[in-house]
Amino acid sequence: MALPNLHLVSFPLCPFVQRSVITLKHKQVPFELTFIDLNDLPDWFREKSPTGKVPLLLVDRDTPVFESAVISEYVDEIAPPRLLPEDPLERALARAWIAFASDMIMAMHHWMTAPTEEAFREARDAAAKGLRRMEAQCQADPCFSGSEFSLLDATLAPVLMRYDLLQDPESPWQPGEYPQLARWWQHVSELPEVKDSTIEDFRERLIRFLNNQEGFAGPRLAAGLAARGH
Ligand SMILES: N[C@@H](CCC(=O)N[C@@H](CS)C(=O)NCC(=O)O)C(=O)O
Known part of the structure; x- marks a missing residue:
């Protein structure tokens, strides 16, 4: 076709x-x-x-x-081969976890744009809850579908990429707390389709975007990111 x-x-x-x-x-x-x-x-x-x-x-x-x-x-x-399982139940489970990872994107966004210190902490706790659940899932189902790339990987990679950049003592992502996910990210972050999935000046644009956010989280995370350099 x-x-x-x-x-x-x-x-x-x-x-x-x-x-x-x-x-x-x-x-x-x-x-x-x-x-x-x-x-x-x-x-x-x-x-x-x-x-x-x-x-x-x-x-x-x-x-x-x-x-x-x-x-x-x-x-x-x-464009075969398919990245979702053939078995209906396994496919349903994969879709359910993909939906879960989509919610993790929103939770991360709320944390990155929290208007007050209180909202920042609340958003961190909510996002950490999602990360803990995903970590447990990753342990139960050795990092998703094993060594093969999946649609869940494509959904979760943008989340981990941003957490990796936006290191903060109040970040929901503390790699030591999520050993399976950290290992998964180490592998996925090296894949060419992941490395090439953002524009060249992504980091600078992210700093500008965060600085333009009114309130607590944006400027704090932008300052941290800018201070760490490349
Ligand atoms: N559920 C949608 C969410 C997409 C979404 O929220 N995109 C944002 C940019 S990251 C957007 O277009 N926002 C503009 C708006 O909400 O008006 C999807 O998965 O495609």
């Missing part, structure tokens, strides 16, 4: 887009990438996107597929 023309609409810092990029790159599927400004949405994007959110995948120029989990599954289906 010939692959359709794929055009991914992105915002440079978005972890949901990054998950789609990792999946597309892992599958070695050609795609066009366009960045938009989420604060100034182009008319063509407003027209095409039912949610106004990225990622949006335009298939054969015209058909908009939205929601990053759906985009990943679509890409998985059109």
Whole structure:
């Protein structure tokens, strides 16, 4: 089957887009990438996107597929071999953990943008709860689907990448507390599809984004990141 023309609409810092990029790159599927400004949405994007959110995948120029989990599954289906298990129960479990990891992206976002010190601590505790549960899952099911790359890996990698950058004494991610996940991340962070999944000046953009956040977390995390240098 010939692959359709794929055009991914992105915002440079978005972890949901990054998950789609990792999946597309892992599958070695050609795609066009366009960045938009989420604060100034182009008319063509407003027209095409039912949610106004990225990622949006335009298939054969015209058909908009939205929601990053759906985009990943679509890409998985059109470009074998499949990254989801064949068995219905195993596939259901994989999808459930992928949904869990999507919530971990949101928990991380709440921590990174918490307006007050209290909210920062609360968001850290909520995010740590997710990490602990994922760590236990990783122990029970030796780091997800073993040595093979999965759609869960593509969802979780953007989370761990940001935690790895944003080291902080109040970070939910303290690698020593999550030995399985830390080992998993050590392996996944070296994969070319993960290494190549963000733009070159990601770190600088992240510092700017955090500095532009009003309130407690953003400027604190930006200062920490800037102080650590490259
Ligand atoms: N559930 C969506 C979430 C996507 C999302 O929240 N994207 C953010 C950028 S990281 C966005 O487009 N925000 C703009 C808005 O909410 O208006 C998905 O998985 O695709």
